[in-house]
Amino acid sequence: MADRILRPRAVCDRLSISRTTLWRKQKDGDFPPALRLGPNSIGWRESTIQEWLDSRSEAAA
Structure with a gap:
């Protein structure tokens, strides 16, 4: 599956x-x-943004 680019x-x-x-x-x-x-x-790869969000939520837990 191709990774979307987010503007x-x-x-x-x-x-x-x-x-x-x-x-x-x-x-x-x-x-x-x-x-x-x-x-x-x-733009940013959608997977890069999701990984960043996941790492922030893990750090907050």
């Missing part, structure tokens, strides 16, 4: 955060690095 808006919707918070987390190194899709676009 910033989809990531923000999934995490219920603003774009500013997404950029801040990425800048602080608290978020997986984005993939460059083109000169003006980025």
Whole structure:
């Protein structure tokens, strides 16, 4: 099964955060690095975001 690419808006919707918070987390190194899709676009693999969420929930438990 192919891994979907999530654009910033989809990531923000999934995490219920603003774009500013997404950029801040990425800048602080608290978020997986984005993939460059083109000169003006980025995205994240859906599996990468899910792994990040799983690791955060395990750390909180």
